[in-house]
Amino acid sequence: MNTLFNNARILKTDHESHDFSIIKGSLAVEGDTIKYVGEVPGDFVADKTIDCDGNLLIPGFKNAHTHTAMTFLRSFADDTTLQDWLYNQVFPREGQLVEDDIYWLDILGIMEYLTSGMTSNFDMYFFPPKNAKASVDCGFRTVQTSGLNNFGGSIEIVEENYHIVNEMSDLSKFIIGFHAEYTTSMELMEGIAKLASKYKSPCFMHNAETKLEVDECKERWGKTPTQLTDELGMYEYGGGGYHCVWMEEEDFSIFKKRGMYAVTNPGSNTKLASGIAPIKRYLDEGINLAVGTDGPASNNCLDMFREMFLMTGLAKLREMDPAVVPANEVLYAATAGGAHAMSLPECDSIEVGKKADIIMIDMMQPNMQPENNIVKNIVYSGSKSNVSMTMVNGKILYEKGKFNIGFDPKEVYAKANAIIGRMK
């Protein structure tokens, strides 16, 4: 399937400056790959030609941390304490999930990703092969990691999932990881470090999401989660942490030295009152950044536009300085930064030879006008209502409000309502 976009504006990424420029022209996709950008030869044969009418093609957003299948708990128990939310509401219901539930709840989440222009996710949840299967069946790109902890799983299962998911499809990948220091024994963490080393894989975990988590880790081990896991040898091949809110001096050094990614989750950190991540400091240090929604039970929505506004807005509030964390750094983190964190360098920007993970931004809506600065319009004023097309791996999965993933939305909604209905 070849697709030709004519009369487009195209966002080009400068990986040195983390800034962007916009060119006018055409873009051609051959199979799963971007074949031409700007000028397209007249003899390019397209199965589908789209007149963009001056609208903007940009790289798809990468949701660099989520628990997709938690869609069933959206709006189930909010406005309550973290303790009550986790122990009385979330855990007892997660325990009732079966593999088939995960499949349908994932599809609901993937639909929401597509509406918000996200072309891949970095997912941590039960049954990674089932999550990957749901993604692949939809045509959506996924990177799975393990949520291994003391309450479920084993090093052997993580290793088995590593092979199953990596071999399943071009659209699915597996990176070594585990849930978090505060839920995982030293024995398991040592096993994870060995796996990361064996497969030369980056390694990820929830890291410094709450102050309590860091304080308790220091009580237990005399060091922060970053220091502890680094000393275990987890980051020999890079990796990073999800959340990374409560960082200490040495943590920044380790992230920098190892080329690690701080995956920020500002929506979740806000709604769960976890705190505000030190984004300005990460930028000052040159530490890599990516952005994720976290799961839909804690956010509650899967909307990269919300996350982008919050990433810079909360940093401005934290520093009491409206000049910090400029829009281009936010858009870079939400696109290329995420791709790099997820070991998807082939999906990081719109260039010849890269995978065709592309979205179209409808500029002909009032929130995108006037066009004083299009990158700022996207980051500060953009909305999922501006996403008029989402293409993953060369296939259009969402266009003008309609899904092309092989499932009937109403059936997916009915399944999700039935799953949580069973648990009430």
Place this chain on the structure above:
Amino acid sequence: MNTLFNNARILKTDHESHDFSIIKGSLAVEGDTIKYVGEVPGDFVADKTIDCDGNLLIPGFKNAHTHTAMTFLRSFADDTTLQDWLYNQVFPREGQLVEDDIYWLDILGIMEYLTSGMTSNFDMYFFPPKNAKASVDCGFRTVQTSGLNNFGGSIEIVEENYHIVNEMSDLSKFIIGFHAEYTTSMELMEGIAKLASKYKSPCFMHNAETKLEVDECKERWGKTPTQLTDELGMYEYGGGGYHCVWMEEEDFSIFKKRGMYAVTNPGSNTKLASGIAPIKRYLDEGINLAVGTDGPASNNCLDMFREMFLMTGLAKLREMDPAVVPANEVLYAATAGGAHAMSLPECDSIEVGKKADIIMIDMMQPNMQPENNIVKNIVYSGSKSNVSMTMVNGKILYEKGKFNIGFDPKEVYAKANAIIGRMK
């Protein structure tokens, strides 16, 4: 023009508890008024019948503080200090605006309100009669106040505008107000207090937006802006403040005693690093709340869904407690609270005899599923992409992405680009 909505779910407001319930049925609009809710007699004659397919009708959102025509400065100068933004970027360009500019820039803003389900705005900007004319021409409901300060206007002009705008249309209203203590002389403030008294009008101003503003007011007058203006007699007939971030003990007492409204602007306070308003305290004290976007140069978008998430999310961060400021209080402030602040009690909820300022929420989108709690879905997961219809005063002004306001969107966008283009 009579409109009949069938097969709807309808959000009912409980003004005592600030909570909501949902009924199923039909809703009939006769002219500008809600005629039937739930059951509609078979002999009701409709010019237009809409099958809602189970989607949700709710009262329109009220944007209780904005400077609509600032659309021209969207994304013009962000990521800079407040001082540079205001004195080098905003003021010199506002000085170049002529009345015709205001008209077109307002229409652009009104279009954006409609996409986000806002059915009225509480506007403060230059040339209130021109702002009101733009609204009325679109069929949009507006409440204007004065932005009087030392650099423009006079008490006489405010009084003249009071009459012009109040007499212009059923859709336009004028309430006494001025810019802020830090920009306005004592003589002018005394004149405003007299006008409020003469016309038995509530009175509004920017209040306690930044810490500096409050500190300087206390240096000048030995009291906070709230205390000073209350002592001038401005709130004999109620009123309130925009922003209300940096409040002191006695300020809360005055707001409570006078039945005043704290109009919160969380998006603007975030992006301009002004601080986080004490929303939990307002709720604990029983102080009235409303929500506004502030102007599009400071936010930068006019999206009530963003404001709602931020209103509760930032409060959770401020208090470090995810249980504070529940979703129903947020939705109440964004609908009925705003209506009451704007002296529009006839637009506060869906009830027989109220004005037909109604929007339809498309529930058949992934971010609204499953339906564990629909009010929470709206507040935490909702997006302007869920707004499938916006009706103001009985007339549908926006439906499924199309505007019905008598202007061609592309012409409006071209005008806005030309206006700022002239100033570059």
